[in-house]
Amino acid sequence: xxxxxxxxxxxxxxxxxPPSYFDTLRFTIPLMLGLMTMVLMTLIxxxxxxxxxxxxxxxxxxxxxxYLTGWTLLIGVLENSIAFLARAFGAKExxxxxxxxxxxxxxxxxxxxxxxxxxQSWPLFSSIANLEPTVDSYAWLYLKIRVWDxxxxxxxxxxxxxxxxxxxxxxxxxxxxxxxxxxVVLDYGLIFGNLGMPALGVAGSAYATxxxxxxxxxxxxxxxxxxxxxxxxxxxxxxxxxxxxxxxxLHIGLPKGIGDFIDVLAWIGFMLIVSQLGTVSLAANxxxxxxxxxxxxxxxxxxxxxxxxxxxxxxxxRSDIARVITFRILLLGITYIGMLGIPLWFFGESIAxxxxxxxxxxxxxxxxxxxxxxFQIFNGINIILRSALSGAGDTLIPTLLLIGCAAxxxxxxATLLSQLLEPGLFGAWIGVFIYLIALSVMIIxxxxxxxxxxxxxxxxx
Numbered sequence: 074x075x076x077x078x079x080x081x082x083x084x085x086x087x088x089x090x091p092p093s094y095f096d097t098l099r100f101t102i103p104l105m106l107g108l109m110t111m112v113l114m115t116l117i118x119x120x121x122x123x124x125x126x127x128x129x130x131x132x133x134x135x136x137x138x139x140y141l142t143g144w145t146l147l148i149g150v151l152e153n154s155i156a157f158l159a160r161a162f163g164a165k166e167x168x169x170x171x172x173x174x175x176x177x178x179x180x181x182x183x184x185x186x187x188x189x190x191x192x193q194s195w196p197l198f199s200s201i202a203n204l205e206p207t208v209d210s211y212a213w214l215y216l217k218i219r220v221w222d223x224x225x226x227x228x229x230x231x232x233x234x235x236x237x238x239x240x241x242x243x244x245x246x247x248x249x250x251x252x253x254x255x256x257v258v259l260d261y262g263l264i265f266g267n268l269g270m271p272a273l274g275v276a277g278s279a280y281a282t283x284x285x286x287x288x289x290x291x292x293x294x295x296x297x298x299x300x301x302x303x304x305x306x307x308x309x310x311x312x313x314x315x316x317x318x319x320x321x322x323l324h325i326g327l328p329k330g331i332g333d334f335i336d337v338l339a340w341i342g343f344m345l346i347v348s349q350l351g352t353v354s355l356a357a358n359x360x361x362x363x364x365x366x367x368x369x370x371x372x373x374x375x376x377x378x379x380x381x382x383x384x385x386x387x388x389x390x391r392s393d394i395a396r397v398i399t400f401r402i403l404l405l406g407i408t409y410i411g412m413l414g415i416p417l418w419f420f421g422e423s424i425a426x427x428x429x430x431x432x433x434x435x436x437x438x439x440x441x442x443x444x445x446x447x448f449q450i451f452n453g454i455n456i457i458l459r460s461a462l463s464g465a466g467d468t469l470i471p472t473l474l475l476i477g478c479a480a481x482x483x484x485x486x487a488t489l490l491s492q493l494l495e496p497g498l499f500g501a502w503i504g505v506f507i508y509l510i511a512l513s514v515m516i517i518x519x520x521x522x523x524x525x526x527x528x529x530x531x532x533x534x
Contacts, residue, residue, distance in 0.1 A: 097378070097401055107233070107246035107402035110253040112371075114285075117257055117276050119363045121264050123428045129275055130429065131352055132211035133493050134359040135246070135344060140219050143191035144226065147184040149330030151177055152230045155380050156325060156466050158238035163388025171307030173234055176318055177308070180326075181227045192220045198341075199334045204347040211275050218279035221240055225290035237381050248293050256285035272474035325466045332459070332472030339479040346487050346501055354498040360428045361502075363446045364417075372453040375406040376460025379442045383464040392526045399461045399520075403454065410453040414446035418463075421446075441502045448506040451513040458516045468524035474515045483508035 085368065092100070123130045161169040176484045195216055199209045229252075233245035258268070259281030266272025273280065298308055340362070347358045379402045386395040416424070421442030425435040459471050487504030494500030 078322055090384070091399060092401075094401060094405070097382075097398065097405065100240065101375055101378040101402065101405065102382075103242040103246035104237065104378050105371040107242070107249040108157065108374035108377075109371050110246075110249040112433050114253050114256050116363055118282070118360070119428060120261060122275065122278060124263070125274055126430065127352065127356055127431060127434070128205070128207045129361060131185070131356045132208045133275060133278065134284050135202075135204075135218040135348075135355070136195070136209075137210035137219065138341055138344060138362075139195060140192065140216055140332065142341050143188045144223060145337045146330045146334035147181065147188060147227060148230050149333030150184070150323075150326040151181060151227060151390030152234055152333075153326040153329040153463055153468065154322075154378075155234050155238045155377070156464050157322065158235060159381050159384035160388035160466065162239055167306055170235075170238075171309055171458055172304075172312065173318070173322075174231070174306075174317075175309050175312040176315065176322060177231055179304035179312075179314060180319070181231060185223055185227065189220060192216060192450050203344050204348065205352065207353070209293050215275050215279045218276055219282060222283040222286040225286040228290040228294055229286065232290075232297055234377075235297070237377055240381065240385070242378070243291070246412070251292070252285045252289035255288060259284055262530070275351050326466055326474045328468035329463045332468065332475050335419060335472065335476050335479060338524045338530050339475075339483055341485055342479075342484060343501065343505065346491060347482070347498060350491065350501075353431070353433045353515070354437060354496070356429060356431070357425070357434045357441065360425055360434070360438045361441045362446060363428075364424055364442070364448075367376050372410060372456040373460070375409070375453075378402055379461035383461050387465060387526070395465075399458075402461075403457050406457045407450055407454045410449045414449050417442040417446035417449075417468055433511075437496055437498050440496070440499050444499070444502045444506055448509050450511040451506075454513040455509060455516050458513075458520050462520060462525050463527060465525035466526045467519075470519055470524070471516060474519065475512060478508055478512040478515070482511050493515060502520045 093116070115134075118137075119130070119134060122133045142380050154173065158170055161167070161173060195213055199212070229248070236242070236245050244520070247527070259270075260278060262268040262270035263273050263277030264275075265277075272275075297303060298310070320393060344355070345357065348355050379399050382398040382402070383395045383435045386392070386398065421440030422435050424442065425438035429435060429438075459475075460469070462471050485504075486507050487501040490500030490504045491497040492500070494503065
């Protein structure tokens with residue numbers, strides 16, 4: 074049995090058969106929309122910040138990426154709860170779900186102090202990047218405020234994953250949409266001094282995000298504990314730690330978190346390479362990354378769907394259905410991301426003008442959009458299959474492949490080509506293209522090896 078995507082309060086049980094493309098879309102589209110709200114929130118922040126000036130535009134996305142780097146290690150572990158929660162659901166061991174969720178809450182609390190320590194590395198990062206003093210001051214101001222949303226972000230991710238593990242993707246989507254709308258209103262008020270709010274500029278953008286995330290986390294947690302699913306799945310706030318379970322969670326989840334951490338760190342390293350090319354290249358690069366996230370980050374949502382289905386069907390001892398649904402989700406993801414590459418290729422400069430009036434910035438951004446339009450499919454394959462493997466508990470080897478490709482291909486290629494080609498930003502992005510092609514080929518080989526079916530047995534012990 075698997076759970077269909079109906080509502081968090083009444084979840085309908087359906088036959089254990091491969092979901093149709095329509096059923097897959099019913100589950101996947103809310104996931105995509107929910108994750109796209111996160112991208113939209115960053116995109117809207119960037120649009121607002123761009124109206125303040127080029128220094129602010131160069132500073133805030135860079136600071137946000139550093140914050141994301143530290144945040145991703147913890148969130149990667151929490152998101153991998155889908156491998157344990159969905160397995161328990163697929164095996165009909167509903168009494169274990171609240172027990173597992175409570176242990177992930179413990180890990181979330183233990184990991185937060187490490188994130189606050191990580192943020193203190195900004196001065197070193199700024200020095201390595203050789204940022205201009207004005208850019209540095211704006212970025213540090215934003216970062217010191219934004220870090221306070223860490224607790225709320227962790228709770229939002231954990232409880233959204235909980236619902237997704239049960240086959241419910243609509244409720245987390247609705248919460249995400251509410252957070253987005255609230256953040257837009259707060260941005261409009263706190264950045265520019267509208268709606269009777271103070272004009273705080275860069276600081277206002279950070280405060281808006283923290284407040285919106287806090288209210289969203291409060292809502293999803295409160296709804297979970299005071300709704301009927303609390304008794305159904307044995308939700309609890311405090312629990313005596315089961316160290317065997319924690320060890321098993323970390324054995325599977327920590328490589329996933331490290332892999333996500335390295336993935337973001339690789340992009341931070343790429344930004345450091347780009348920062349050596351000047352403020353114009355850095356601003357154009359930031360625009361490219363922000364818009365590209367809006368187009369391909371939903372593949373992470375499609376990957377979550379793959380992880381949920383794979384784990385649930387493996388929990389029900391149906392690896393054959395897990396393979397079928399992974400192929401279907403991969404096909405949907407490739408089709409989606411391929412189509413969205415079309416506007417990037419043909420209208421790149423027009424899109425860039427939404428963010429900046431600087432012709433030099435617009436020209437470089439438009440050029441790299443053409444590269445991004447081509448490599449999106451490979452990035453989608455990488456994201457979706459890595460997520461499917463993580464749903465089965467196969468996290469170590471994919472992480473090692475990512476580290477090897479980032480260190481051995483991405484950095485050397487981006488550095489060398491940024492010096493050989495003009496403009497340098499174009500050469501750097503060609504290096505990223507080569508990296509993504511190599512990584513996707515290796516991940517495909519890993520999935521086809523079927524080792525993930527054997528590894529899943531570790532979760533069942």
